[in-house]
Structures are given as C-alpha cells and as structure tokens.
Amino acid sequence: MLTVTDLSVRYGAIQALDRVTLEVPDEAVVAVLGSNGAGKSTLLRAISGTHKLHKGRIDTGSITHDGQRLDKLNPAATVARGVVQVPEGRRIFGRLTVDENLRAGGMGVKNRRQGSARDRVFELFPRLQERRGQTAALLSGGEQQMLAIGRALMAHPKLLLLDEPSLGLAPQVVEQIGEIILEINRQGTSVLLVEQNASMALRVANLAYVLDVGEVSLHGSAEELAATDQVQRLYLGHGADEPAGAGAAPRRSVARLSRWSG
Numbered sequence: 001m002l003t004v005t006d007l008s009v010r011y012g013a014i015q016a017l018d019r020v021t022l023e024v025p026d027e028a029v030v031a032v033l034g035s036n037g038a039g040k041s042t043l044l045r046a047i048s049g050t051h052k053l054h055k056g057r058i059d060t061g062s063i064t065h066d067g068q069r070l071d072k073l074n075p076a077a078t079v080a081r082g083v084v085q086v087p088e089g090r091r092i093f094g095r096l097t098v099d100e101n102l103r104a105g106g107m108g109v110k111n112r113r114q115g116s117a118r119d120r121v122f123e124l125f126p127r128l129q130e131r132r133g134q135t136a137a138l139l140s141g142g143e144q145q146m147l148a149i150g151r152a153l154m155a156h157p158k159l160l161l162l163d164e165p166s167l168g169l170a171p172q173v174v175e176q177i178g179e180i181i182l183e184i185n186r187q188g189t190s191v192l193l194v195e196q197n198a199s200m201a202l203r204v205a206n207l208a209y210v211l212d213v214g215e216v217s218l219h220g221s222a223e224e225l226a227a228t229d230q231v232q233r234l235y236l237g238h239g240a241d242e243p244a245g246a247g248a249a250p251r252r253s254v255a256r257l258s259r260w261s262g
C-alpha cells in the first residue's frame, strides 16, 4: 500500500502540489486525472524521488510504501523497494537496442531474476521480442511506450508509476496499453496511472483522483468519478445535453469494483 499524506511540492516560487493526500491499495489500479500543469508528473516524481532532478522540493507531507518512508530515499533506493516509474515521454535510450534498454532496466537485479523478468516482458509484448536487436529510436511510438513499460518491469516492481502512457498514440494502441495495464495488475503489480485520457484511465482503474491546480478536487471509485458532471464535462468531453453515463463504462467486473467502492 502506498500512502501519500498532505504532500506539498514546489519548484522555487511555483507551488505544484498543495497538501495532496492519496492512497494506492495493494493490487489496485489508481488513476490520477488532471489537465496540463495540474501537478500529475510532480506527484509521480515526488514518489519516485526524481523531483530533485527537476529542482523540486517537498515542503510538507510524507510518502509511505509498505511502512517505509519513500520521501527519505533516493531514486535508486526507491526502485530497489519495488516502486518504479515510467516517466512522461518514455525516455527510452534511443541509440541502444531493445534488449539493451531492458538490461538497463534490470540493472541491480540478480541474473536469474533478470531472466524471469525478461520472459514476462516478452510474454506481455511479443512485438518487443521480435525486435529485440533493433535500435530503440526506430520503434514506433506505441512500441517505444511498450519498451518503456517493459524496461520498468525488469526491476520487478510492486508498484508501477505510469506517466501518461497514452500520450500521442492512436486510439487502437491506447486500447492495447489499457489491456496491458490490466494484465500487469492481474499479475500482482499495483499501478498508479497518470492520464489525460480519462476514458481509458477510468476503464482500467479501480479508484481515481482528479488533480486541479495542485489540489485533489475529487476522488472515489472510478465508476463514481466517471458519472460525475465534472469528469463528464471536463475529462470525457460530454456536453450537458448528452445523457449522463455516456462516458467511460468501466470494464472491471462488478465484483472486482465493489471491492474498492465501499
């Protein structure tokens, strides 16, 4: 379980997050929605400890994962604890091959466990296996996103932090990414998914939060949020004259959802 309590982060004079409180229960997919500049990436950076690379500073609050304070750790120690981020814009190593990118993600992981992680990645992404010797820069946008997720899986994450995996991808590929997130979650990894694509995010998530200029303005089960006026209008693009509920129909089974909505 990840618990973020009263987290405030600033970049110099810019307050990016203001007392944000959020939870990611074990085995859950939690979505964070919000428009440009809402603080979504800042939230993931603070959790992964990479905010310092962007000159960000935690002012107040704490971040705890399975009882351990993450906000006291450096990024490498956070990865070693099983909390792994896929950054916005993928950041794959373009000059390296697919295989070399994966190996970089598994650095610090014992050889035997690297093998099992690679098997898992190739099972999830057969396309990466076919292209394992190819230079990463030559992959399509969707394949690069798959590689970015695959590279993160090499570190055996317990919690995966995904920053806008759907960015710039065709609708069909966004759907595939959604399916992959569900499969990774079924295999026992919890996911904190930052997205502007609310329709995909609310379909795969159990719980969701809306960030509005650095503050949490809404939270609840993904189903509840998808039905609110605010999310319908601002994030699902439905006008007032359209029937409520015309947006994302959560694809999770009712049994699964009810586990989280109580």
Ligand SMILES: Nc1ncnc2c1ncn2[C@@H]1O[C@H](COP(=O)(O)OP(=O)(O)OP(=O)(O)O)[C@@H](O)[C@H]1O
Binding pocket: 011, 014, 015, 016, 034, 035, 036, 037, 038, 039, 040, 041, 042, 043, 054, 055, 056, 088, 196
């Ligand atoms: N390195 C930085 N230095 C100064 N200000 C920053 C920095 N990074 C982000 N900010 C500011 O902090 C606020 C939150 O930015 P953040 O990148 O977290 O938003 P976001 O929700 O991820 O936006 P987007 O959807 O565009 O990726 C914005 O006002 C942004 O301008």
Ligand SMILES: [Mg+2]
Binding pocket: 040, 041, 042, 088, 163
């Ligand atoms: Mg961002």
